[in-house]
Amino acid sequence: MPPVEQRLRAMIEESPLTMQFRGTTASECRRWQAEFGAKLAALLGPYAPPRKWACVLERRVELSDSIREDRVLTASGLDPVPFYLLLPRTKAAGKLPGILAIHGHGQYAPDRIAGIDDTPERRAEIARFQYDYGRKLVQRGYVVAAPCLTPFGRRLGDPASFKRVDPCTAVNLRLQYRGKLLITENLRDILWTLEFLAQHESIRPEQIGCVGLTYGGRMTMLAAAVEPRIRVTVIGGALNCFQELVAAGPAAS
Numbered sequence: 469m470p471p472v473e474q475r476l477r478a479m480i481e482e483s484p485l486t487m488q489f490r491g492t493t494a495s496e497c498r499r500w501q502a503e504f505g506a507k508l509a510a511l512l513g514p515y516a517p518p519r520k521w522a523c524v525l526e527r528r529v530e531l532s533d534s535i536r537e538d539r540v541l542t543a544s545g546l547d548p549v550p551f552y553l554l555l556p557r558t559k560a561a562g563k564l565p566g567i568l569a570i571h572g573h574g575q576y577a578p579d580r581i582a583g584i585d586d587t588p589e590r591r592a593e594i595a596r597f598q599y600d601y602g603r604k605l606v607q608r609g610y611v612v613a614a615p616c617l618t619p620f621g622r623r624l625g626d627p628a629s630f631k632r633v634d635p636c637t638a639v640n641l642r643l644q645y646r647g648k649l650l651i652t653e654n655l656r657d658i659l660w661t662l663e664f665l666a667q668h669e670s671i672r673p674e675q676i677g678c679v680g681l682t683y684g685g686r687m688t689m690l691a692a693a694v695e696p697r698i699r700v701t702v703i704g705g706a707l708n709c710f711q712e713l714v715a716a717g718p719a720a721s
């Protein structure tokens with residue numbers, strides 16, 4: 469009697485990827501992009517940000533090297549999206565490029581990106597992963613927006629309510645019960661934050677990039693795949709094939 473893990477691994481190995489790009493010309497690439505984009509949109513479901521929304525400024529913090537604004541996006545029928553807006557302390561002569569900075573798993577969510585290091589635990593995590601890239605980017609003259617994704621940071625609530633279950637896994641399964649995907653909701657919130665960033669008075673909307681680490685790297689890839697206004701990306705710790713991950717089974721975790 470073969471174990472189920474052996475059977476699943478064989479099934480995965482016998483399921484080749486069907487949408488790999490195998491062309492050699494620019495026209496073949498554009499055709500593949502259109503086909504891939506249509507398939508991706510169909511699998512994701514609706515991810516467009518709301519047309520009507522507001523942004524609430526909760527707090528403005530003057531730092532030695534930058535300004536941090538604690539903001540929340542709101543719209544009817546959707547959960548609010550908290551995010552940090554990081555601005556250079558010295559006002560530039562002209563408009564600046566903007567960066568979306570996407571966090572990965574972990575309880576501190578975008579706090580790490582903004583360089584909030586008011587506890588030893590926060591300082592240790594930032595130092596371990598070089599996680600304060602949002603603050604480093606604003607020091608170099610960019611305007612940075614760092615949204616808080618679901619289910620992290622302020623959006624998680626009480627971690628004890630999930631007991632021994634990983635909140636990300638639990639929320640993803642519960643959303644699928646309603647025919648939704650967690651990555652789709654987070655994609656919408658990232659693009660919603662991009663809408664704010666593109667309209668900000670300090671920004672050159674034709675110069676917007678996106679950077680992310682781990683899960684943030686995954687979401688950076690996804691956002692750039694569907695949003696042409698993202699002109700450049702930096703992806704850390706997220707570039708691997710899903711097929712290889714699931715084929716590895718429990719050993720990968």
